[in-house]
Amino acid sequence: MEKSLKQGYKGYKAYDYLVPGEDYKVFNLAEEGNEFGEYIIPLTDEQEKFMDEIIAKYPMISLHEHPFCFPKPVTDTFDYAREGRSFTAYRALAESKWDCVFDNMMDGCCLITSKHGWKWNDVIYDLGLRLADISHQDFLIKCEKVDDIYRAKAEGKVAWVPVIEGAAMIENELDRIDMLYGFGVRLMGITYSESNGLGSGLKEAHDGGLTHLGYQVIDRMNKVGMAIDCAHVGDNTTLDIIEASKKPVFISHTGARALWNSKRLKSDEIIKACAAKGGVIGIEAAPHTTITEKHTTHDIEAFMEHFEYVKDLVGIDFVSFGPDTLYGDHVGLHHAFSANLSIKQAFVKQNGEGKAPSFPEVPYVKGLENPTEASYNIIRWLIKHNYSEQDIAKVMGGNAIRVLKEVW
Template structure:
């Protein structure tokens, strides 16, 4: 399945193109091949109703297929055609997914993504979505509610970095016009807007960054500080006239690495009306109590965030893909010549082949709902963190 020799109807993305003829092809993973051992719980009927009767939103995911052979990673990263596991995603119980492929791949190339790369990939992505049944591109809250009513999956276009706008403020308007509704200010390394989490000297938000925040507020684009430095995050939250999101991260008090957010940032985000999406990508949301990452370690970050921020400011942005995510991390590190890009420092922890319970977008939210049911959360609390909190935030930010 998903081999270069496959017939056109054996894969879903770009059905109007000839694979291996109209674009280079690498063999892709089978999206149904990897499942966690974790079970969602015993109350299947309650879980079914929670997912079917309410708006469920992934604040950050990559519903694309990874290469089957990670020797193909360089070719995979160069390609601008992205393959989505649409059938799998329809089984996930999701109303909407914040699709953030754009920009993050630029961080895995030595020269980074440029403006033309972003626009080309975004256009190709929208063309693919336009040729799919049962999916819509969400530009308004009404689009998400309509997807829930009609049984469709809504894709919210986002990018993890604003680096590609360089110092051109009007490019924010262009991206908004093309459907981008959420943008990260910085991805790990500093750009013209501010410092990223990898910088040793935290310069915070720049003058241009403040102008970008103002423009994003004005146009109605959600600001994300997931990969921004602590100072940049705090500066952006303070400078923004609208609530700011942390679409995918965890709590540094639970696992003290730069990728996680300190309580100071979490509190500031909540005080201004923002929402945190709990991260689940391998080797991120580890915890002192669960040093081999699983749904249990991820939920350690959730419970801490609820204590610090209040449950009305917490959601989930699992940041997962279809395929061997842990092996993909290693392959990316090899491509960019860094063995520490996903390093958790000198702390005692255990590398895993997958995050049991949160392996891919298909199983994530059913397992999260099951965990919450098993741990005594009320229905109104569960529906809030599965999507209601994000929907409220979007109503305040989007125009």
Template sequence: MIPYAADIDRLPPYPLDLDDGQRERVDRLLSGVVVSLHDHPVRLPDPITPESWAEHTRVGTEHIGHAGLNGSGLTIVLASSLVEPDQDRLLRWADQMRAGLAVSATGPRLLPALEDLGSIGTDLDGIPALYAAGIRSSGLAYNAGNPLGGGLGQPVDEGLTPLGRQAVGVMNQLGMLVDLAHVGDRTSIEAAAASSEPVVISHAGARARWPSPRMKPDDVLRAVAATSGVIGVEAAPGSTRVEGRPEHDLDAVMAHVEYIAELVGVDHVGLGPDTFFGDHAGLYAAAGWAPQPVPGHEGVPLPDHVAGMENPAEAPRNAAGWLVRRGWADADIAKILGGNAERVLGTVLR
């Protein structure tokens, strides 16, 4: 039997150094609406090795971190699958997630979501099938692109295809959120313009703060905000760094929150931590995934974890504490924690 990571107290609490009044503010804020636009709220094998990951994948059973989620303050989590090209496997995953949600009625509402629509190929009838299975958000394309449009890992993004434009229309009509997190820059701008509903970047950051293709340039951030959409700032190891700072930690992640809020307004910023319960960096190694190198920063090592934003349970509390400590107003913190995302979900979902 595969051992799995704990979803409570796997690592020591992050030291926020708040006084009693600040802690009371954080607790009050977390009693409101708190939304993660992108997380993997499941427990990873522990230890995670190529062998344990292969066995976990073969068995195909997800272990939702109910105990951790129940104490997180989260209200809604867009619970994402990993990239999966097989439509039938994705439909089985969605069924399993729905069954897992029935275990606990006290935790956050989990909405199944996809990294991309690569599993449908060129058959747009696959989108209603995913929606019928309970999936309420999907990226259009992943890094390498697909028949719908360009991915952020391609040297040339040729933009949203006619089929991609139709896919956006189908998603709008169904009430499925259009996510541009892994989509190329040109395709992102064109998809935002094509959508009749708000779109999101569920998990990324600002390229102005860290020059990675995985981050988004200002024109893409503005295009999403122009739809009344939201940018969820992520915290996967190695993603939302800050140029000139060696650490990837809570301070670095929140620097992206601050930048995006200043660029497009606080009404368009949220959280999409992109975390697991378990060793995220270890998953990269076990699965043989290599994060894209950042031009000019190829030698920067991948951190073991992002201190303060390591898992789905601690991320919203520590983000709230950081914003309180920095003097943000409660009304703006509440928007970032979940108010903005709730507005978009309420507009788009049927």
């Protein structure tokens, strides 16, 4: 199988309008490709043709990515982040099959003025520089409505949706939601793993649920047309959000706790509540998240076991994919930023009882190393396992579009 570039890509590279070394500090960045060697699921010629037909007909959407290049070595990310200028992997996205990507920016790595992140000025700095770069190119379309997704697909481009993973930086200023919407943000998490003024994050031992301010934020997001994400939110707070929201919500990147007892994954109760409200659960592939007792080595088989569990639990209409991948050493990034990304607390057993099953650390998640590889292998896995055209269309984008039409 040979990769081809989307027809809308004309060769632009991040910050081409500036002079390297003069206008910004230069870092040695990971290649816009595979750091550890490419793995593509093999298909027969007939299956390859079927894949091409599906991709040509239906929008392909990733609900959660970080589609920019990280430094080599990844420990340079501390200095890289302080510059506030992340480099979108345009060419790699042009090689991908995604028509729309939800870009979660630098999230907990956004340390421009703070050691801990999630500050309003830092988030705006990060967002503003990315918007400036995107304004100088014409391959990524700033996506503000569902029609932009269809337009991107028709033009051989990618619809780009800026996302904020946690809402700590709005503090007690409800109007900041409107401001972020004005900047183009169309999905926001209520908490990251830490609690904030809105509710409890998933790493907390005690989850007090949605606060009064939290209820106000949910109402304002519903009114302005910003989608809600509960991926990093504590259990009680997530249930409160789903009940309070007048619109369906996303759990953009997670897995099934029934398969692996980790705080980072969601219980059957939460998955069912999200689906009952019409929401969508995206399955994630960040290193060492969606593993199972059957597949303790994290790879696409473990990832897809979570997908099939959620699909069987609530139905094919309520599950999709938010791989949560990037271009660079993702495992190394987790080691370097463990505190900022709440790795230790988020990945422990939910009930805290007994000893969690051991699992091998992988250098990367085979089959899902970065957004490009994920875009190929998820659909190829579905085809190889005899999913129908209709069901593939739903989980690869149709389910997300259904929710976005209602929320946006």
